[in-house]
Amino acid sequence: MLFDPALAWAILPRMLYGMLNTVTITALVLVLGLAVSLPITLARMSPRPMFNLPAAAFVMFFRGTPALILLYLVYYGLAQLPSVHDGPLWLIFANAYACAVIGLTLNHASYLVEILRGGLDAVPAGLTEASAALGISPRQTFTWIRFPLAMRYALKAYQNEVLMFTKGTAIVGVITVVDLTAAANEVFERTYDPVTPMLGAAVLYWVLVNLMRIRFEALDRSLNRHLIADERRLRKPVVGASQGALARWTSLPAGPTEHAGTEQAR
Amino acid sequence: MPAARPIISQRRYRHPRSWAAVLGMVAAVFSGGVPFARADHLKLGNEGIYPPFSIVDSSGKLTGIEPTWAHEMCKRMDADCEFMVMDFKALIPSLLEGKFDALVSQINPLPERKAKALFSIPIVYNPDSYVVPANSHYQFTKEGLKNVKLGEQRGGADLFYIQRVLGDSVPIVLYDNPDQIRLDLLAHRIDMTFGPKINWTLELINKPEGKDWKLDGGEYWVGDPSVPEPERGLSWIVRKGPAGEALIKRMNAALESMMKDCTFTKIREQYLQVPVLAAVEAPCLGKAP
Amino acid sequence: MLLTDSEIGYFRQLAGGAVITMELAVSGYLLALASGTVVGLLTLSRNRLIQAVWRVYASIIMGVPSLLVIFLFYYGGSSMLEGVIDITPFAAGLSALVVVYTVYVAELVRGAIRNVPRGQFEASAALAIRPMSAWWHVIMPQAVRLALAGLITVWMVVLKDTALVSLAGLNDLVAHAKTAAGASKEPFIFFVTAALFFVVFSAATLRVSARLERRFGRGLAVVKA
Numbered sequence: 001m002l003f004d005p006a007l008a009w010a011i012l013p014r015m016l017y018g019m020l021n022t023v024t025i026t027a028l029v030l031v032l033g034l035a036v037s038l039p040i041t042l043a044r045m046s047p048r049p050m051f052n053l054p055a056a057a058f059v060m061f062f063r064g065t066p067a068l069i070l071l072y073l074v075y076y077g078l079a080q081l082p083s084v085h086d087g088p089l090w091l092i093f094a095n096a097y098a099c100a101v102i103g104l105t106l107n108h109a110s111y112l113v114e115i116l117r118g119g120l121d122a123v124p125a126g127l128t129e130a131s132a133a134l135g136i137s138p139r140q141t142f143t144w145i146r147f148p149l150a151m152r153y154a155l156k157a158y159q160n161e162v163l164m165f166t167k168g169t170a171i172v173g174v175i176t177v178v179d180l181t182a183a184a185n186e187v188f189e190r191t192y193d194p195v196t197p198m199l200g201a202a203v204l205y206w207v208l209v210n211l212m213r214i215r216f217e218a219l220d221r222s223l224n225r226h227l228i229a230d231e232r233r234l235r236k237p238v239v240g241a242s243q244g245a246l247a248r249w250t251s252l253p254a255g256p257t258e259h260a261g262t263e264q265a266r
Numbered sequence: 267m268p269a270a271r272p273i274i275s276q277r278r279y280r281h282p283r284s285w286a287a288v289l290g291m292v293a294a295v296f297s298g299g300v301p302f303a304r305a306d307h308l309k310l311g312n313e314g315i316y317p318p319f320s321i322v323d324s325s326g327k328l329t330g331i332e333p334t335w336a337h338e339m340c341k342r343m344d345a346d347c348e349f350m351v352m353d354f355k356a357l358i359p360s361l362l363e364g365k366f367d368a369l370v371s372q373i374n375p376l377p378e379r380k381a382k383a384l385f386s387i388p389i390v391y392n393p394d395s396y397v398v399p400a401n402s403h404y405q406f407t408k409e410g411l412k413n414v415k416l417g418e419q420r421g422g423a424d425l426f427y428i429q430r431v432l433g434d435s436v437p438i439v440l441y442d443n444p445d446q447i448r449l450d451l452l453a454h455r456i457d458m459t460f461g462p463k464i465n466w467t468l469e470l471i472n473k474p475e476g477k478d479w480k481l482d483g484g485e486y487w488v489g490d491p492s493v494p495e496p497e498r499g500l501s502w503i504v505r506k507g508p509a510g511e512a513l514i515k516r517m518n519a520a521l522e523s524m525m526k527d528c529t530f531t532k533i534r535e536q537y538l539q540v541p542v543l544a545a546v547e548a549p550c551l552g553k554a555p
Numbered sequence: 556m557l558l559t560d561s562e563i564g565y566f567r568q569l570a571g572g573a574v575i576t577m578e579l580a581v582s583g584y585l586l587a588l589a590s591g592t593v594v595g596l597l598t599l600s601r602n603r604l605i606q607a608v609w610r611v612y613a614s615i616i617m618g619v620p621s622l623l624v625i626f627l628f629y630y631g632g633s634s635m636l637e638g639v640i641d642i643t644p645f646a647a648g649l650s651a652l653v654v655v656y657t658v659y660v661a662e663l664v665r666g667a668i669r670n671v672p673r674g675q676f677e678a679s680a681a682l683a684i685r686p687m688s689a690w691w692h693v694i695m696p697q698a699v700r701l702a703l704a705g706l707i708t709v710w711m712v713v714l715k716d717t718a719l720v721s722l723a724g725l726n727d728l729v730a731h732a733k734t735a736a737g738a739s740k741e742p743f744i745f746f747v748t749a750a751l752f753f754v755v756f757s758a759a760t761l762r763v764s765a766r767l768e769r770r771f772g773r774g775l776a777v778v779k780a
Contacts, residue, residue, distance in 0.1 A: 064711075064757030065750040066718035069729060073750060076446070076742035079453040094455055096439070163617070170620035174722065176439045176450075181622060186440070189355045189421035192362055192382060194630030198623055206618035315737060322734060324564030326571065352644075352724040359630055360724070365642075445737025452740075475740075 004196045011187045011197060018183030019204050025100055025179065026166045032105045037112035044113055045120065055113070062110035067103065068171050074103040075175040100172040108165045115161060119154030120146060152223050159216040163209050170205075180204055307346050308513075309366035310336055314351035315443040317469055318537040319390070320371060322351060331542075334533045335389070335524070336370040336502075342520035353442045355421035358383070361505060368513060372500035374423035374489040384506055384514045387521055388499025390542040394424050395463040396483040397451065397470065404458075406483040408435045415439055417447040417456040424461050427488035444469070451479070460486075464538065499543060565735035565745065572731035573752055579645060579727065580714040583652035587713065588706070590653060591660020598665050609661075616658040622719050625651040629723040648720030656713055660706065667702035668694065704767050711760045715753060728752060 044055035062070065075096060078084045084093055092098045123146045131141040173182030184197035191197075312333055314322040321330040328349050340347035350366050361369045362382060372390050373379065396406060404410055411432060417439045418425040428438060439456050441447045448470060450456050459466070463481060470476035487498055502517065504510040524530040525543075528550035534542055541547040558566070598609045616624070629647035671694055679689035721730035732749040736742035 060758055060761070061750070061754055064715075064754035064761075066715040066729070066753055068718045068721075069732070069746055069750045069753065072729075072733065072736070072742070073746040076449055076736055077746045078743070079449070079455070080741065080743045085453060094453075096455070167618075167620040170622040171719070171722070173440075174442065176441065178440075181620065182440070184623075185355075185420070185626075188359065188630070190426070192359050194359065194363075194626065198627050198631065202615075202619045202623050202627070205620055205623065206615065209618040210614075315734065322738070324561035324568075324735075324738070326564070326568045351726065356724050363630060442733075443737060445734075449737065449740065449742065 002195060003199055004193060007187075007191065007193065007196045008200050011183075011200065014187070015180060015183050015197070015200055015204060018178050018180040018201075019208070021097075021172075021177060022166075022169050022179045022181075022205075023208070025097070025104065025169050025172060025177070028101050029104045029108050029165065029169075030162065032101065033108040033112055036105060036109040037116060040109065041113045041116040041120070044117060059110045059113050062106045063114070065107075067107045067168055068174065070107055071100060071103040071171060071175050074106075075099040096176045099175055100169075100177045103175075104165065104169060104172075107168075108161070111161050111165075112158070115154050115157045116150065118157065119150035119152075122153045123149045155216070155220050155223060159213070159220070162216070163212060166209060166212060167205065306344065307348070308340065308343075308368060309348050309350055310340075311350050311352065311357050311361055311366040311369045311371070312336070313354050313357060313371040313443075315445050316354070316371065316465060319465070331534055331537045332370055332372065332389075334536070335521075335530065338524055338529055338533065339517060339520040342523055343516050354419055355442065358421065358503075361503065364505070368502060368504045368517065370502045373503050374500050375493060376423055376426065377490055379503070380490070382506065383503040384510050385501040385503050386514055387518050388497070388501050388543065389521065391499045391544070392462045392464050392542065393485040394427070394460055394488050395466070395481045395485055396458055396460050397466045397479055398458045398482045400478050400480045402458075402482070404482065408432055411436050413437065414458060415456045417441055417450055417459045419444060419447065419461070422461075423488045427486065428460050464540070464542070468538070496545070562739060562741070562744075565731070565739060566748070568731045568735065569728060569745065569748060572726060572728035575645070575726065576714075576717050576728040576752075579648055579652070579717045579720060579725070580710075583649050583656070583717070584710050584713045586649070586653045587656035587660050587709070591657040592664050594657055595661035595664025595668070598661060599668060613658050613662070616655050621651065621655045621716055622722065624655055625719055625723050627651075628654075644720060644723050644725035647723055648717065648725055652713055652716060652720075655716075656709060659709055659712075663702045663705040663709070664698065667698040667705075670701055671697045704764055707760060707764045707767065711757050714756055714760075718753075 040055050040058055043051040044059065046052050046055075065073075074093070078093055084090060092102075127145055127149070128141055131145055132138075136145075169179060170181040172179045173185060178186075180201050184201035187197035188194050312328060313320045314328060316332075317330060319330050319332045320328070322328055328351060333349060336347065336349075350360075352360060354371065357369050357371055358373070358379065360366065369383075372392060373383075373385070375385055379385075396404070398404055404414070408431075412435050414436055416428065416432075416436050418428060418441070420440050420442060425438065425440070428436065439450070441450070444461065444465065447456070447459050447461070451459060451470070452475060463485060466481065470479055471481060489498060489500070504513050504517070521530070524533075525546050531541070531547045531550035534547075541551065594609070597605055600606075625648055628651040629642060629644060632642045632647060632650075675693055675697065676689070679686075679693050684693065717727060718729045721727050721733070724730075728749055732745045735745045739745070
């Protein structure tokens with residue numbers, strides 16, 4: 001079986017409808033993920049076990065579980081619990097789309113916690129010490145010095161995580177949400193032609209992911225514009241453009257350590 | 267970055283044997299399958315989640331009416347059969363892609379399916395019906411079902427029928443297997459389903475948890491409407507081509523002999539108390555097993 | 556809570572599925588490690604063709620969900636390789652995982668080698684160490700050190716991605732959990748069990764990587780908040 005352009009054209013509206021869901025889910029998870037991960041990151045970095053232990057458990061569970069199982073668990077598993085099914089929460093959990101957003105947000109947030117932590121850790125100790133010496137309060141130091149720097153350091157890792165989870169939304173079809181992959185599957189299950197709908201979906205994903213990547217790179221350039229001159233001078237042989245791709249899974253993001261390294265060396 | 271570091275134990279990196287092992291694994295993986303089924307070895311595809319016709323029990327064994335029929339058929343064909351279990355949506359594509367030789371889960375004859383596969387003699391007549399809340403009074407028309415959430419199985423003929431008849435007026439929710447539809451019916455995430463009457467009667471309506479549910483709207487034949495009424499029924503299928511022609515002939519012969527000597531009915535009675543093919547089973551009914 | 560016989564049966568099936576999951580994860584990881592190292596070394600070449608092929612390959616893999624790659628291998632692979640080999644769900648899942656994670660391993664390997672200080676190459680040359688020996692005894696050990704944490708985490712991700720192969724018909728842990736959830740009408744317990752299996756393995760992996768992080772992070776000051 002080969003790619004059938006006529007079929008591809010005919011199914012395009014359905015595929016774009018699915019893609020719209022992929023995009024809105026991605027956008028929602030992006031916003032919610034940031035909101036959820038910030039307090040958890042702070043808790044995770046707190047010296048008090050009362051805060052950091054639950055935060056660590058959160059990260060361990062939601063980062064360790066495949067998103068697919070998480071979706072099954074949120075959609076079918078929680079529906080079985082009387083406290084969920086018969087309580088006010090059911091208004092949310094009755095909806096497959098909401099379940100998809102919740103499941104993916106938990107997964108995404110657990111990665112974000114590690115990325116933010118990596119970014120905060122990468123802020124050179126000297127800056128905090130200098131702030132303390134100047135009598136700047138710890139809170140102000142955090143808000144105005146450590147946090148903005150950490151955001152910049154973590155951007156590359158954040159970018160990679162966002163692109164990874166955007167692709168990861170392809171599983172929401174298993175809990176009845178019609179996304180791009182589910183739309184392609186519908187066509188496949190009807191026409192028995194796997195190649196056309198799936199290659200079509202692959203192309204659309206590729207476009208989406210690369211559009212996002214371009215946006216991120218623009219943001220990265222503008223955040224780090226002060227570094228460009230330095231980098232030309234200091235940067236080691238160019239590191240692969242996608243070098244940070246694995247940052248999703250390492251707690252020390254590739255970008256920040258690189259910058260941190262340069263700054264510490266000075 | 268520190269320049270000098272003790273060289274990491276050389277032992278770990280020196281052995282070319284580990285690469286050979288990896289290559290061996292590649293070879294093993296790709297040669298693992300049997301490229302062509304021998305005549306006496308058949309791979310059969312089945313759904314696993316379609317009680318009482320197909321069940322994977324809690325010990326992991328594939329049972330139910332259709333696998334038991336298929337075992338008997340294989341015996342009569344003098345073939346050694348192996349089952350592959352997968353979601354219904356994957357069955358027809360997998361057959362067409364050559365993942366197995368015959369699909370032994372009941373398939374509704376649809377024109378687009380008949381164009382791609384060869385159908386056996388009918389093995390079961392299992393019309394569709396709506397499964398709705400017991401206290402509901404729906405009109406089963408486009409208008410009557412407007413915005414009613416209807417759960418359907420991916421890739422099924424009932425889904426295609428509903429899409430054809432009700433069009434876009436009904437939001438259809440798609441599931442991988444009927445168990446998931448049942449979970450969501452009981453959770454009230456969907457309002458109704460449209461599916462095989464025998465299965466839904468046994469798996470929901472007749473069970474304690476199904477007391478708030480009923481079948482409604484009458485019986486529907488979702489297969490090819492051009493099939494004359496007495497010949498209607500679902501079949502097992504094989505790929506087109508000379509090998510398929512020969513295989514379906516042998517399968518039909520085995521099935522016919524099973525029907526004739528009432529083994530067909532006897533097997534059915536182990537799982538289900540109502541006949542699945544009225545005309546064929548009539549002479550066997552009432553005979554002591 | 557006591558389990559019924561049928562629930563115990565389903566748990567036994569889950570255990571069987573877990574073995575398949577582990578087989579897939581381990582073989583997929585080892586193969587990706589091998590081919591990723593080869594590809595990573597190849598991409599260090601300045602050959603235009605190699606660079607072009609690598610760019611296209613990496614771009615496709617990084618822009619397309621691995622689930623689609625698995626589907627395309629399983630359903631599309633058979634029609635392309637009709638009669639040549641029999642693509643089982645396991646083989647399709649394994650090849651898809653290898654094709655996808657080769658890119659990530661290759662990225663790590665090339666990044667690591669490029670980050671080995673230039674002086675190491677020059678010093679080896681100055682000491683008249685033969686190039687092959689220099690690679691084997693000087694560069695590779697350092698590159699492995701740089702790539703190690705990343706390689707361990709790739710393992711964690713491959714392990715979790717095996718869950719996707721259940722959607723292409725592999726009867727692994729996740730597929731059994733799905734069947735058991737539906738048949739027993741007890742989805743919660745079976746999905747939690749499946750989740751815990753992965754969490755335990757990830758936690759074990761994290762412990763290893765935390766130890767490595769400490770070991771290789773010595774000498775860097777940590778800010779106290």
